Amino acid sequence: MDGDDRDIPPIPASPAEAHAPRVGVDEWVASVAERREGYSGVLGRARSELERVPRPVFYAAFGVAAALLPAITSDGYIVRVGFDTLLYMLLALGLNITVGYAGLLDLGYVAFYGFGAYGYAMLASPKFGIHWNTLAIVPVVVIATAILGLLVALPSRRLLGDYLAIVTLFFGQLFVAVYTNGERMSLFGLTRSHDVTGGPNGIPNVDNFNVFGGRIGSLQAYYYVALGVFLLVLLVVFLIDTSRTGRAWKSLREDPLAAELMGMPVNRLKLIAFAAGAAVAGLAGTLFAALNTAVFASDFDVPTLIIIYAILILGGAGSIGGVILGALVVNISLEVLRTPGHATWVFYVTILATLLMALRPWRVLALVLGGTVAFGYAAHAIVAAAWPRGVHGSPSVGGWFGSGLSGWELHPSNPRLIGNITFIALVLAVLALTLLSGWKRWAAMIPTLYLAGFVWENRLVVEPSITRLILVGVILIVLMNARPQGLLGTARVEIV
Amino acid sequence: MNWNLFVTELVAGITHGSVYALIALGYSMVYGILKLLNFAHGDIYMVGAFIGFGIVTVFGGAESLSVNVWVLLLVMFLCAMLGGGLLGVLIERFAYRRLRNAPRIAPLITALGVSFFLENAALLLLGGQFQSYDSYGWKGGELWTRGFTLPAGVHVGVAQVIVVAGAVLLMILLTVFVQRTQLGKAMRATSFDREAAAMMGIDVDRVIVATFFIGSALAGAAGVFNGLAYQQVWPYMGFQAGLYAFIAAVVGGIGNLPGAVVGGLVIGLAQSFSIGYISSTFSDAIVFLVLIAVLILRPTGVLGRAAVQKV
CATH class of the missing domain: 1.10.3470 (ABC transporter involved in vitamin B12 uptake, BtuC)
Structure with a gap:
């Protein structure tokens, strides 16, 4: 950061004030708030209010x-x-x-x-x-x-x-x-x-x-x-x-x-x-x-x-x-994550919540979500016509959510091999997503989200004990790259 | 004195040490340039070992190989080195690059995360059981029945010779590359001072990618060597081997390539002699003592130079 960006101290009102010793006032210490990441919006204001509570x-x-x-x-x-x-x-x-x-x-x-x-x-x-x-x-x-x-x-x-x-x-x-x-x-x-x-x-x-x-x-x-x-x-x-x-x-x-x-x-x-x-x-x-x-x-x-x-x-x-x-x-x-039924709910809710927070403006969010749903039903219809065994299985959750999923997601009768292949594809797709920007990223997000759902249903949910550990590894990598200070930490902005 | 035991452990130590040295070279190269302990390096070794195993399976499995053993070896090494190298480049690009100027602890924890992810992804994809190269069964076991006999009646199979000779060959190639080529020179310059190198017009990103590719390719090759000599592969093998290689790099002087080789041999020998003479339970403890002793007596490693910390 440039030193020039900072405000110039106000001109003293009287010469006496200017020469008065300023014990304990250090510009660097006084500017502590500036050295933090700024908050904005309603959430930001709520957050800075919360910080004042001891x-x-x-x-x-x-x-x-x-x-x-x-x-x-x-x-x-x-x-x-x-x-x-x-x-x-x-x-x-x-x-x-x-x-x-x-x-x-x-x-x-x-x-x-x-x-x-x-x-x-x-x-x-x-x-x-x-x-x-x-x-x-x-x-x-x-x-x-x-x-x-x-x-x-x-x-x-x-x-x-x-x-x-x-x-x-x-x-x-x-x-x-x-x-x-x-x-x-x-x-x-x-x-x-x-x-x-x-x-x-x-x-x-x-x-x-x-x-x-x-x-x-x-x-x-x-x-x-x-x-x-x-x-x-x-x-x-x-x-x-x-x-x-x-x-x-x-x-x-x-x-x-x-x-x-x-x-x-x-x-x-x-x-x-x-x-x-x-x-x-x-x-x-x-x-x-x-x-x-x-x-x-x-x-x-x-x-x-x-x-x-x-x-x-x-x-x-x-x-x-x-x-x-x-x-x-x-x-x-x-x-x-130990119980597949619960885990699936948590999986979709987490993805939805992440999208809600990360995608701006709302039009894009609606487009991506709608696109994913439409993409899924289209893929399901095509596969069901061409290769009936691809829709053989049933989802890991029941209820209205499960019946909705069964028409959206593919469930091959032998998911292990195809699940493994799509897992690797998913990892590569997510990596590729980080390279794209603008509308290309949003467009690429639709098949990636669908792929994520597919891999989850067909491979990850079957092996909860491994999935847990994979997710812990992913948390460490993603968090360190995206927000190294953690959820409650404050990012320090270095002013040298 | 029981010479047979001594020579057996010597051979085992050198074989194991060569594998450790190859992995340690990659650690040292990456550390030299990025000052990053790449915990995922051991898992690249594991992936290399599994690629080798996959090639054996593709060519008909250990008992009924459809090709000549030497062709098989060549394909295994090429694929494992290429696969390992590409994986290393991917990891650098997507996990470490953004953290190059972050506080030291951030890339370290990312590296732990990558390692954990790779191990468990391998567990998901390949299952948790041990797989075997079964190189004793290749074409009637010609890699083990042929060979030569050392004094004191210790038989050394061709497989072990391949491991040691192959490791030495790769090390020589690496040394020539680092000392004689333009890119090697750029690597040394970057490792010496990254900023100054960038100012001199060296494309630091390219150098780092090349470093990751070469280091990881060596780890991939080490995975195949290990499978060849010790047969077993499984998803968690990388952690233990990576740790030993790590210690080898530190013992030799981290960031120092000849040091990594010396350290690998020291650790391999310390491990096999403590298994042979003391107890297999405590070989870890002996290696730990070696590490502590080196750190106390020569904190920069056997061949390392004392670093002067500049402010």
Whole structure:
């Protein structure tokens, strides 16, 4: 940006005013609003009004809403999803310290989660016959995880961020490898082998939380424990965020060299951020182990890591509210994707919503939507006449929506091969779409949308567990390219 | 001392190391020019391996090949390198190009996303089961029965020779290309200072595309080499191999091409000797220790030069 674009400061009314010392007024600091992305329209105004509400109000509102969930529904499944979402929020909150504040790319984060879970399982199960009180285990595990985090960060503290990413990623892999093969462990072949981690069978029969003789057994109780822990960690993170350390972390993230020149203990700050993130992950691990009453190393592998990253990135790294929103969106959509009927609804509604938001003016939107519907019916009619087997199957949803779809979409009787081919075609078509502009893009959008519906119905909906992971990957790529600051982050406009 | 075990592990280490070195070269080239850890690189290797497997299937499957083994190998390598290279170019164009001047973390996370997408797309398209090249069965297993015997009675099959010799050949070609050609010179200049190179009239975009194509083609070839020597291919193979190659690149000095080769061999040997002498469970741990030791003692890698950070 040009310096000339900025307003020239007003001419002082009197000479005395001009020479008065302006303590604490810095043009750069004062122009903070200018350095942000501008908002426009009704939504924009609502958004800037919302920003004036103090943040803790939102967190308290979230806490109250979340606390009401088990009271509203007695459905165990929903409470369970709520618990998982809270757990993901907690994990993302911890990762937010390391990645969002300090800017250290920690790709071994799930290993700390797993370490916490295994730590709890080892100290509270028949595995070694140890059954400690939960109030004793949790601090021990959290501190041990923090120390482990320190040890991992220590050799890479002086290195560039990229090296840290490699070391931690490999550390995560190492964790999974050691814990899956830990049923015959010996110290470099010198001692007799011992079964330490249960190998691929994990550690079963882990105790529930046990506080002063009172056992916490019900799902509802765990939900409240998780909520309490989450709000507590949220409070701590919020306080750190606004503290001296929090500011130091952020300056470290923006420019490590400048931070060092300002006299900040860069290495120590990095280590603290790393250990703090690890400690939160360890805490989440104990919750996980106590509710599931069994731990397996495969739960702490790369897919979990990527989901946590997707949550953090979607909400916006460095934003606490973003963590809450990201976990809600990602975890609930991944849950919904498990049931094909629901997933199909979500798929079409998401596409429609994206089009509604992205396409301007309205004429184009109507044209594209109408064109897609017409294109589908035409294609269906042609294929039904030429190749009856192409319309053999039935859609994955029922009701009026399903019957509408069955006349629109092609359902070959053996969809696997053609589904695979059209999946590749769809990926290429979407890529090509990003190259086009103007009316060509809108015209190309019609067959692409139809293709997307076809691939969804015939291939993706059949394999929900893979589709979920593919979508998480797509979220990461698209978000980073389109809106790297996430949903709740604010884009900084650099003025140099 | 058990020489047989020693020589066996040596051969295995060199074979594995050659594959790692080929993948590591691509990592290093991309890192040298874009300062980007391309996590998707390992998955290009996986795609290359599957292209090779597809060619075997097209020519009648392992047991009843319809063509000469050498013709098959040639077609496999050409297709895998071309396919891998094109995939790399696609990824660069659509996932990384817009992020070239973004904060460092954005392209890294995109790379993770691309890797995750490729793995799971492969899982969707190809299924989760292991597939086998079954090179023992090609034309009566001539790639394995023929060969030569080392001292201490270790038999080395032609397949292993092809892997090592092929990797060496590709490395020599790459070195000649980077040192002697116009485009190679442009690559070195871009890697040294991208902005200055652009000001000197080098088409940086073209150089980056070429880098991705060559690096990814090497990964595709590595996938076929791996299938030839170790048979099995499956959608998640890229992650593990990519990680090892990554570490090889770091150990040798990331961004440094001879370093990538040295690092690949070090990691391959460390892995196979720890499998042979210590325990297969902890070969990962040994490699991790090597990595940590190198990072502490020589943070820029065995052959890397200390970078001076300019402001």
